[in-house]
Amino acid sequence: xxxxxxxxxxxxxxYYHSVTLKREKCMGCTNxxxxxxxxxxxxxxxxxxxxxxxxxxxxxxxxxxxYHAKVAVTDPLDSIHRFKYKIALPAPSLYGQFKNLKSIDSxxxxxxxxxxxxxxxxxxxxxxxxxxxxxxxxxWKGPWPLISSACPAIIRLIxxxxxxxxENILPVVSPMECAAQIAKxxxxxxHGVDEDEVGAFFITPCAAKVTSIKNxxxxxxxxxxxxxxxxxxxxxxxxxxxxxxxxxxxQKATLLGVGWANSGGESHALGTDNYLAVNGIHNVIHxxxxxxxxxxxxxxxxxxxxxxxxxxxxxxxxxxxxVAQIRIKKLVRGMRVPDKTDKNLDPVYENFDWSLKxxxxxxxxxxxxxxxSVAIKKxxxxxxxxxxxxxxxxxxxxxxxxxxxxxDIVQGDATELDCIFELRERxxxxxxxxxxxxxxxPTGREREKGDKR
Amino acid sequence: MAxxxxxxxxxxxxxxxxxxxxxxxxxxxxxxxxxxxQLGVDxxxxxxxxxxxxEAEMNLVIHSLGGSLxxxxxxxxxxxxxxxxxxxxxxxxxxxxxxxSTASEHARELGFGAGMGLPNIKRCSDEFDxxxxxxxxxxxxxxxxx
Numbered sequence: 001x002x003x004x005x006x007x008x009x010x011x012x013x014x015y016y017h018s019v020t021l022k023r024e025k026c027m028g029c030t031n032x033x034x035x036x037x038x039x040x041x042x043x044x045x046x047x048x049x050x051x052x053x054x055x056x057x058x059x060x061x062x063x064x065x066x067y068h069a070k071v072a073v074t075d076p077l078d079s080i081h082r083f084k085y086k087i088a089l090p091a092p093s094l095y096g097q098f099k100n101l102k103s104i105d106s107x108x109x110x111x112x113x114x115x116x117x118x119x120x121x122x123x124x125x126x127x128x129x130x131x132x133x134x135x136x137x138x139x140w141k142g143p144w145p146l147i148s149s150a151c152p153a154i155i156r157l158i159x160x161x162x163x164x165x166x167e168n169i170l171p172v173v174s175p176m177e178c179a180a181q182i183a184k185x186x187x188x189x190x191h192g193v194d195e196d197e198v199g200a201f202f203i204t205p206c207a208a209k210v211t212s213i214k215n216x217x218x219x220x221x222x223x224x225x226x227x228x229x230x231x232x233x234x235x236x237x238x239x240x241x242x243x244x245x246x247x248x249x250x251q252k253a254t255l256l257g258v259g260w261a262n263s264g265g266e267s268h269a270l271g272t273d274n275y276l277a278v279n280g281i282h283n284v285i286h287x288x289x290x291x292x293x294x295x296x297x298x299x300x301x302x303x304x305x306x307x308x309x310x311x312x313x314x315x316x317x318x319x320x321x322x323v324a325q326i327r328i329k330k331l332v333r334g335m336r337v338p339d340k341t342d343k344n345l346d347p348v349y350e351n352f353d354w355s356l357k358x359x360x361x362x363x364x365x366x367x368x369x370x371x372x373s374v375a376i377k378k379x380x381x382x383x384x385x386x387x388x389x390x391x392x393x394x395x396x397x398x399x400x401x402x403x404x405x406x407x408d409i410v411q412g413d414a415t416e417l418d419c420i421f422e423l424r425e426r427x428x429x430x431x432x433x434x435x436x437x438x439x440x441x442p443t444g445r446e447r448e449k450g451d452k453r
Numbered sequence: 454m455a456x457x458x459x460x461x462x463x464x465x466x467x468x469x470x471x472x473x474x475x476x477x478x479x480x481x482x483x484x485x486x487x488x489x490x491q492l493g494v495d496x497x498x499x500x501x502x503x504x505x506x507x508e509a510e511m512n513l514v515i516h517s518l519g520g521s522l523x524x525x526x527x528x529x530x531x532x533x534x535x536x537x538x539x540x541x542x543x544x545x546x547x548x549x550x551x552x553x554s555t556a557s558e559h560a561r562e563l564g565f566g567a568g569m570g571l572p573n574i575k576r577c578s579d580e581f582d583x584x585x586x587x588x589x590x591x592x593x594x595x596x597x598x599x
Contacts, residue, residue, distance in 0.1 A: 161490075163496045164496040164497065164499065164500045289483065289486075292486070292500060292503065293479075293482070293486075293503055293504055293507050294500075294504050362496065364490075364493065364496075366490060366491055367490065367491055367492065367493030368491055368492060368493065369493060370493065372492060372493060372494070372528050372599065373528040375491075375492045375493050376463070376464055376492060376526060376527065376528065379464055379488070379491065379492060380464065407491075
């Protein structure tokens with residue numbers, strides 16, 4: 001797997017993406033191009049090609065590729081040794097990966113067994129963000145419904161396909177960012193070390209989060225230093241579970257914070273009844289269409305998560321989404337219920353501002369041209385081409401649909417003969433012409449009897 | 454169901470809307486929105502046009518005997534024309550009032566017929582024209598300036 005050393009790469013590239021293609025494994029099939037929610041993939045010269053401006057790192061292509069040619073670039077476990085002190089930031093979805101898990105604490109202690117000096121639950125970050133978000137929602141002056149900013153793939157989807165809904169996004173940082181900031185601060189204070197010596201590593205269920213570490217949405221720099229996929233850590237961590245018994249309890253997050261792993265968990269934590277929680281990116285798109293049409297303005301909160309079931313269904317997890325969802329539900333049963341006098345939580349959320357500082361910009365990469373009159377001309381041309389295409393959306397040309405092929409032709413990225421049906425017709429025409437011509441070739445000898453010419 | 458023809462920097466697209474067909478209701482407006490986004494029309498205008506198109510389409514589905522929605526785009530203007538074959542509006546002034554509706558019980562049960570359709574279209578548009586004759590039909594011309 002291709003690895004990289006985060007910081008050096010970002011400064012060189014305009015678009016950093018965790019989702020990448022393993023060229024040698026790609027068979028040039030149509031699975032990924034048909035599934036991509038932003039039409040960001042084409043097959044050209046027998047290999048898939050990701051259009052970087054359009055890719056939102058949702059990971060749908062990773063899930064659907066039968067040849068495992070789509071991968072998420074993450075950091076290897078041993079990269080944590082770049083830092084003198086290392087903190088693990090486990091996503092709550094990690095807890096749903098293990099069968100017969102005794103307690104969340106055994107996962108946290110297991111992480112310590114893998115060489116981390118400390119762990120800080122992202123679920124606890126979610127607790128802080130929940131409290132901060134409640135305050136933000138109470139003071140909200142913008143349009144309704146507020147849209148959750150928890151899923152970075154959905155935020156990028158909005159930037160690309162629903163730029164008008166950017167102003168509905170709840171402007172708070174992610175639980176991961178919040179956790180990284182508090183974890184580092186607490187660690188440095190406790191051990192009297194410099195923040196530069198401490199690395200915070202997110203244990204991630206998805207590629208979208210990896211991208212937002214290297215290339216944060218809104219914020220300028222992430223406090224997270226690397227991301228290790230759940231898939232990579234699953235084996236070593238499973239072996240490390242229940243090894244450390246002696247340490248005091250590490251688990252601090254409330255059941256509400258842990259609940260963020262599942263779809264609807266954030267909404268439940270916020271304590272609103274007037275919410276809609278939708279999971280699976282194609283489902284989310286349908287609802288965003290409705291919000292854009294002004295149909296859901298009586299709704300207070302919209303939680304859209306790109307993966308089926310929520311973060312537990314991430315493309316980089318080991319366990320089946322539905323199995324993991326139930327495990328999370330069982331785990332939180334009997335966990336402590338947060339109360340208003342929570343000593344661990346109150347002082348911190350009161351004193352810190354978790355609002356998103358940077359602006360989220362629209363990325364209108366779907367448009368045909370900067371100039372409207374040129375765009376109109378291109379669309380007319382697109383339409384003429386589209387009418388000649390068979391309308392089967394077979395994808396054999398390497399574009400996801402006949403419409404996108406027409407668009408690609410107009411944009412100079414394909415030709416009409418990339419359509420195998422057009423090509424077949426042309427070949428047939430040529431064949432007919434050849435037969436006709438061949439009949440006209442003078443044989444140079446006398447015509448036989450019965451030859452009518 | 455859609456036909457489109459252009460003549461010199463002009464997009465024309467017509468969608469035929471069936472009366473009472475809720476299975477396809479909203480499709481035309483959704484296509485119009487997609488098309489305007491692809492043209493690179495600014496977001497706020499796309500949103501206004503999409504809302505107006507959606508309301509007009511729903512009006513055709515709920516109230517009319519069937520009709521069409523036509524989109525015309527040139528570099529200066531977006532025009533949406535909603536035309537039907539009847540039954541026509543008796544009192545246009547009343548129909549333009551917020552909260553007034555003649556929607557059937559069935560449509561109301563589905564959450565339509567709040568009497569916000571026409572006023573909402575007018576509010577979204579830059580120019581709005583409505584003509585109607587009972588027994589003949591209604592024609593809306595909704596314009597957005599680019």
